[in-house]
Amino acid sequence: MTVVQEQSSSSALEDFNALVKNLHKVIDTIASQVVATIGTRDPSLVSDKPSPPASSELLSAFRKFTKLSDEFSSYATSPSEHLTMIAGAFYESTALNVVSELGVADLIGKERVHVSWLAKEANVDQSRLRHVMRMLANRQVFRETEYGSDVFENNRMSSILLSSHEKNLKGFVGHWSDDGYRSADSTLKAFRPENANKSIFEVHHGMSLWDYFGRPEGAVARERGNRAMVGAEPILHGGLIYDYDWAKHGESATIVDVGAGMGGAAIELTRRFPKLRIIMQDKPEVIESATEFWKTNAPECLPRVAMVPHDFFSPQPSYTSLLPNPPKVYFLRFVLHDWFEDHCVEILKNIRDVIPKAEDGGRLYIAEILLDKDSDRFKHMVSAHMMNMTGALERTEGEFAEILRRSGFKIAKVHKNKGFISLIEAVAVPQVPEL
Template identity: 25%
Template sequence: MTSPLTALVNIISSNVQSLEGAYAKAETPFPSLDDPFRPTLLDFDPSLAETRNLIVAAAAQLLATVRSPIEMLQDYAPGMYWTATLGFVVDVNVPDILKDAGPQGLHVKEISAINGIDPSYLSRILRFLATRHVFKEVTPDVFANNRLSSLLQKTKSVEEIKADPVGRFDGAPLASFISAFADESLKSCAHFSDMLQNPSKAAAAFNIALNTEAKMWDWYEEPGNEWRARRFTAAMTGGADRFPSEIFTNGIGGKDLQEGDVVVDVGGSVGSAVLPMYKAFPHLKFVVQDLAKQVIAAEGFWKEHAPEAVPSGRVKLQAHDFFTPQPVKGAAVYFLRVVIHDWPDHDAKKILQHLRDAAAPSSKLVIFDSLAVHTCEDPSANPATVQKAPYPLLANLGIAGAGFNTSLDIQMMNVFNGKERTEKDFKELGNATGWKFESLTPGLLPTFTFSAA
């Protein structure tokens, strides 16, 4: 049998050839890490997703195999500084300041003159990030945006950001996401181990860190957190945009629904996942439900993207707490997009039970959420939903296949005591609340379909 090292190198080599071949065929140069991110169709081509994942999985496993285990652990342990430094540069607008500087970049003294941060701090933090391929150090203490750091930019100018600090993250989902991780999530991490060892102390580490009994959503409603609530809305508005709209339109089975059937987006934020459904299925009606503050934000979203939708009655924006009885009875479809993972099992069951109590015999429940996959082969998993990884890769392809998912699982544990779930976990939730599991459609965002039992 081929040695693990040789097998890993072969996976990298063969898939790099395939990737370069695809770009050559399209007469498109492969993107340089040194240049700002300028998306092309190939960047999001689903036919290349597996190729990229295999390269990343093999490269990461090769690194873990050949590097000294001491060095690996020394690199892992201070991982909180990745989060802290990314959050810092977003907070003080470094990527935005560098946006107009071009490839020649700016000296840290020039950056300091704009954001007021000590040049020595800027130099060290930017060098830490550039060492990890976020930003490029062009010449000593001169930094420019690169492929990664350019994605940290906000949509507003530095002057506009300073003039409207509460709305500084509007339209910038990735910057919002990173800022939140470096804010309440990083603060909560300091209490992570203590909370897990003493779970009766609080609902989650978040509650200890922020000295509150409130869930994060309710905490956002408190005075002084207006900008955090708005940042969360910006992050979630981009949540649906990260996924092809076909996931949602196909997931609800809209073509098979009848004229006037109602589809309810439960905990839908502003309803960004409903927008492609609204456009694809003119014969259907939609209800977007969330807490009152999100509904206010949703009004602006729909006025911008489909101003006729709400006045026509085809889209209804409804303030609703999904821990209370569902007001829309007998809908054709109730769906939850990246909601259930926010909650521990006992709360998730309450949410699904309220939907089951409101459902008609023909109602469907559709859950769009992450699928947790074991690092080893799972004999209980449906072979049709799990692709076998090539030797010697981990069954879930490591950081390439489950890196973000496993990080998100820890985030859910840290902030909400929520969880990412396996196929078995979802089936058990359904069985406990009167929903019969029908199918799992794997993909970038898996779709779990249930019928009323």
């Protein structure tokens, strides 16, 4: 048994004072940035359009504030209260899923609406709806005009649940708070050694998430999962599109988006770079949904996009016939965190077989969350969600380096941006002939 010496009171006080100092510094940064943009970030603003992007400095400050404030709460509350808040957080998640599924934000629109009318329109019990609306208003989702008035209106937070919002979060909420929540019931059972190679979802449902998505009963969950990635783009991708100089590969370059899903990032790339070409790869049913999604949301970009049904566990197609612009860049966005390490190596080796040499411009980009000592609550939540749904986890830079090494790649650079994810730039390593 290893004995760890208890931290001295003077050292603990020094740590607390340092925490307070850091909090003040971060709050000052946030305040100065928000004051400059308060006209577009008013908490009462109702809009069915995406909010303007915040600056890198502001987003970085918010990330730090989230982590520091969680740490501060451990000093400011008793252990029993702190743990109770963690244990009961699922009630807020459930409430959010209820109002999302009922379409409460759409019912309210840009009006102020009494809960009795909402309950009648949604065909639910009035007292229970009041309870969840007030709980969410307490978390700044919706706004009660005056406490006890039972009159609610949308605000900047709830507006992202509007069906008309280009980046509405309804799919993401359902993917986490419904699909994820139900399977998470088997977490303890999945932790047993005999289930180590199964996701929690598989332990709960008796099949993998991907098998479930392929069945008729999984159609709703599959579509919700695909749309979750589009809706979550502002929080997950952040500066992925704008903080990295994609133009360095040539304004009319071709990028292969492996496991592209609905193509949320690809839409932004093609809009920003009007000559860029994208080859979107995914399973046939996903490509079918993605094609319809692009027809509705980005029809002007479709002529520069090839929708290609492809299983990334199969050998990559050769695109050398696409002269003069065969692809040199391969892009995986939130793909590898879906799979165990051996599966990741299999996916990457298929790319390694066709990607050009580094000196010829061949580049592999992996957009993922990187865990480190500064990772905040949200990053750890995403990691837990992936453990639940697919069995994999978010990884550290070192863990990615090992997966790439096994696949015939090495990290050239890690690009940090203002979002939650990082962009790992990798190049193929010359293969040594076997003797």
